[in-house]
Amino acid sequence: MTRTWTPGTPDAALTAIARTPRLVIALDFDGTASPFVVEPLSARALPEIVEQIERLSALPETIVAYVSGRSMQDLRVITEHDDDSRVALAGSHGAQYWYPGVGLAEPVPDARDGEREELWAAVRPIVEKYDGAEFEPKTFGVGVHTRGAAPDVEEPLFAEVDALIADRFPLWRRRQGHHVLEFSSRVEGKDAAMAALRAQFDATGILFAGDDVTDEDAMRVLGEDDLGVRVGEGETAAILRVGSPQEIAALLSVVADVRGAARE
Ligand SMILES: [Mg+2]
Structure with a gap:
């Protein structure tokens, strides 16, 4: 309790x-x-x-x-x-x-680390379509932030990023927090x-x-x-x-x- x-x-x-x-x-x-x-x-x-x-x-x-x-x-x-x-x-x-x-x-190196720049290149243009959303390149993946965006941005943006990842980077670990969606090559x-x-x-x-x-x-x-x-x-x-x-x-x-x- x-x-x-x-x-x-x-x-x-x-x-x-x-x-x-x-x-x-x-x-x-x-x-x-x-x-x-x-x-x-x-x-x-x-x-x-x-x-x-x-x-x-x-x-x-x-x-x-x-x-x-x-x-x-x-x-x-x-x-x-x-x-x-x-x-x-x-x-x-x-x-x-x-x-x-x-x-x-x-x-310790991980095989998926090599896919990182490909992931950045795919996610960045999606984030740039949404006003106030922010693309964060990370050491082991990517972060998409909506703290600075209007409230109606998060749902369609995250859905679009999720669809891309499911299609092209299915083994990356997903994490969602307050106004942030992340994918990491590290588990x-x-x-x-x-x-x-x-x-x-x-x-x-x-x-x-x-x-x-x-x-x-x-x-x-x-x-x-x-x-x-x-x-x-x-x-x-x-x-x-x-x-x-x-x-x-x-x-x-x-x-x-x-x-x-x-x-x-
Ligand atoms: Mg925290």
């Missing part, structure tokens, strides 16, 4: 995850750490979330990671990430990784990212927060010693639900307070 968490309210599950010996805090980016914006590359995490990430990543045995559908290149831009960062990154839904002190972990989902982060950092607990359908891949693989947090409405396997990225900042602040006090 998912319960709604209100900032300022004590919660046993939050206290428990804050006290796990080796903690990974994994955050989706868009809609979880950052409010939605029309121009995808201008998205930035809320300052109050950045502040809590700095507090948390300074604590011992505590790793913060962004886990996003964005390609690694874009994710590093929007998270203002540099080579000295203590924040780990999982991009392209868990097909790409960057680890503090290690850097980029090279992805990895955020479930793979949970397993990779758990192994990389030998985590005893993962706190994962996300706001979208693709985040549920991660929620579903969380165990008893982990904690899933859903941002906003929608069906979820998360334990807690909060209303907004601002409330994620409040939740991270509680985790940092409890974990910091326990470590003193």
Whole structure:
């Protein structure tokens, strides 16, 4: 059962995850750490979330990671990430990784990667027919965005792209989120990212927060010693639900307070 968490309210599950010996805090980016914006590359995490990430990543045995559908290149831009960062990154839904002190972990090549430019060439002219829709070339595929388009654009545009993919690229993995339709040559989902982060950092607990359908891949693989947090409405396997990225900042602040006090 998912319960709604209100900032300022004590919660046993939050206290428990804050006290796990080796903690990974994994955050989706868009809609979880950052409010939605029309121009995808201008998205930035809320300052109050950045502040809590700095507090948390300074604590011992505590790793913060962004886990996003964005390609690694874009994710590093929007998270203002540099080579000295203590924040780990999982991009392209868990097909790409960057680890503090290690850097980029090279992805394993996939036969479908070679079809990518053919896919771009087929999808781009469809997107360009629709006002306000945006074509996003991605490392492992393509994203079609309708955040900046009129409400009646999404349905016919997505239907047209779906028909093309079904005809010419049937093996690509489809993902749909808030005003975005994506196809990827990689089958990895955020479930793979949970397993990779758990192994990389030998985590005893993962706190994962996300706001979208693709985040549920991660929620579903969380165990008893982990904690899933859903941002906003929608069906979820998360334990807690909060209303907004601002409330994620409040939740991270509680985790940092409890974990910091326990470590003193
Ligand atoms: Mg999101």
